[in-house]
Amino acid sequence: MKPTKIISSEYKEWINEIKQKFQRSQIKASIQVNSTLLEFYWNLGNEIVEKQKNSTWGSGFLQQLSNDLSAEFSDVKGFSYRNLKYVRQWFLFYTTMDTKGKQLVAQFDDKKRKQVVSQILMIPWGHNIAIIQKCKSVDEALYYVQNTIKNGISRNVLIHQIETNLYARDGKAITNFEATLPPIQSDLAKEITKDPYNFDFLSLTKGYLEKELENALTDNITKFLLELGSGFAFVGRQYKLLVGGDEFRIDLLFYHTKLKCYVVVELKVEAFKPEFAGKLSFYTSAVDGELKDKNDNPTIGILICKSKNDIVVEYALKDINKPLGISEYELTEILPKEYKSSLPSIEQIEAQLEDENAEAVGDE
Numbered sequence: 001m002k003p004t005k006i007i008s009s010e011y012k013e014w015i016n017e018i019k020q021k022f023q024r025s026q027i028k029a030s031i032q033v034n035s036t037l038l039e040f041y042w043n044l045g046n047e048i049v050e051k052q053k054n055s056t057w058g059s060g061f062l063q064q065l066s067n068d069l070s071a072e073f074s075d076v077k078g079f080s081y082r083n084l085k086y087v088r089q090w091f092l093f094y095t096t097m098d099t100k101g102k103q104l105v106a107q108f109d110d111k112k113r114k115q116v117v118s119q120i121l122m123i124p125w126g127h128n129i130a131i132i133q134k135c136k137s138v139d140e141a142l143y144y145v146q147n148t149i150k151n152g153i154s155r156n157v158l159i160h161q162i163e164t165n166l167y168a169r170d171g172k173a174i175t176n177f178e179a180t181l182p183p184i185q186s187d188l189a190k191e192i193t194k195d196p197y198n199f200d201f202l203s204l205t206k207g208y209l210e211k212e213l214e215n216a217l218t219d220n221i222t223k224f225l226l227e228l229g230s231g232f233a234f235v236g237r238q239y240k241l242l243v244g245g246d247e248f249r250i251d252l253l254f255y256h257t258k259l260k261c262y263v264v265v266e267l268k269v270e271a272f273k274p275e276f277a278g279k280l281s282f283y284t285s286a287v288d289g290e291l292k293d294k295n296d297n298p299t300i301g302i303l304i305c306k307s308k309n310d311i312v313v314e315y316a317l318k319d320i321n322k323p324l325g326i327s328e329y330e331l332t333e334i335l336p337k338e339y340k341s342s343l344p345s346i347e348q349i350e351a352q353l354e355d356e357n358a359e360a361v362g363d364e
Helices: 009-029 033-054 061-072 081-095 110-122 125-134 138-151 155-163 183-191 210-219 221-228 274-290 310-318 337-342 346-363
Strands: 232-243 246-256 261-271 300-307 324-330
Touching: 009 033, 009 061, 033 061, 033 081, 033 110, 033 125, 061 081, 081 110, 081 125, 081 138, 110 138, 125 138, 125 155, 138 155, 210 221, 210 232, 210 246, 210 261, 221 232, 232 274, 246 274, 261 274, 274 300, 274 310, 274 324, 310 324
Parallel strands: 261 300, 300 324
Antiparallel strands: 232 246, 246 261
């Protein structure tokens, strides 16, 4: 059944108001493109919700609104039916009643509410859509909004972070940072940790060794850096340190540009043992003594192991005076050994192609 066309004077008057508001927003957009447009979307979402609640314009209302606005502003893609649905969904996501009967944004005081809405309006529209489609709560959504503002991440990186549940993992490592670093440095250091780290971008076989895990991470260094987070610069793997004439090698060494310090990362493909913390503490001391510049902050150590007992970790870190963090990693897809061995190597594939080409030349 074809929806009834709305011809009421109230609807026509509202359409004219929207036109005028959008035209004003277009003028401001030359200065503040994103926030001005999103402010218009936010107010439009509010009006759409109110009109649908209080009018009798029928189920085809949103489609007609799209048709009328698109006809008036033919060069504007933002008035498509699909985008207007997003505008409505976006506004409702942040203002729908929660289980306690409170509006999720309205429950904040005026200052906090304005701050939250201004943050929402600061990130690109595509980021906003991804967040409301994939997040389950306003708290989770606001975490990704603030993370986008802070780190300037792309939409693809944002989606990756949401899909790997960064909200639940960020800053969750067990650390002794509060006891070993000044308050500001401690808070920043805590933010660079995760628990668990997600290594699902790796393909490893059952029974893999630490060297294989290290090789796989360095072979996929771009993805590994993405998982570590912003600010990490890769210095080297099996980084050699000479201490008193003895040679030691650090699994992975990074420099963090925001914390202005070296970060030692040690990998273990087994459960955490207390002695691991002692070795990591030694490496951070060695880096402080051999590499650290006078302008660098104290070196931080991060141990990423297959599993851990949190109580054991807390006791192990209790009396260590070097800043250390202990985390697990997760790796959901492990290939059986026989599967990997059945795959042809690059050299075998190239040899087969050469043989096939030779045969093809001979047939001619």
